[in-house]
Amino acid sequence: MRFAYTVAGKVLDNQEVVSDGRDKGRDGLTNLALIRRKSRRIIAASLATAACIAGITLFSSSAQASTEPGLVGKRIVIDAGHGGRDGGAESADGKKEKDTTLAVANDLAILLRQAGAQVYLTRDTDTDLTKPSDLGHRQHASLRARTVYTKAKRPDAFISIHCNGSPSPAWRGAHVIYRDGNEEAKALATVMQENFRAYLLPTKRTIDDTSTLYLLRRIGGPAVLAEIGFMTNPQESAAMQTSPYRQRIAFAIYKSVVEYFGQVENAKDELTPATP
């Protein structure tokens, strides 16, 4: 739930935003090398996409992906929301957000590592990152610990994973949040939202800018918070309890990271004069 990440415990509403904030498409291939690089990216993504759609596990030894050139050496921090005493949002049948976010974070880490990225998880167990002495301000201490950990890693990208919750079981749909004014984060959020639309249960939601979320206020660059679905929506909650759907979410995020760094590389190439 996003409210856990607001400053001073302020609860935000979860209404859909009206602006979709999509970036304009890019064009302008300038040379063969660029075309080849693009092709490699597309092929890698297409293979993984086909595997995902076909229901083939992406995590078996036979499906070991080759490295993704744009991801090799990239430092990526994945933050599984909540943990420990902080369960986050809860489904009607008592399933906790903290367990779903951790499972997706671990699946995402596998995909990114297979592709050659250096992946760091703010947590890989059921903990909220606090110390016993933090009693009384655990939520803030947890957020601060995640921030300190993330900054120390000097990440090329930061992805915080959360599930949503609402008073009404009818509310549904994954969406991505970024800090208002952070263009790199907006670019990653935009491509991730498109992949959520393509691969996850139907969502009419759009990217959402914010200026209040604790982590996104403090972590720059392509830093986003992915709300992967509503624990309080019966269909989404049930799906998120299954390994195949969680892997699908992980894949959608993974593909977004690949595409984001592809965009960055292409933008650099387009700024470089083509040799005659």
Ligand SMILES: [Zn+2]
């Ligand atoms: Zn949350």
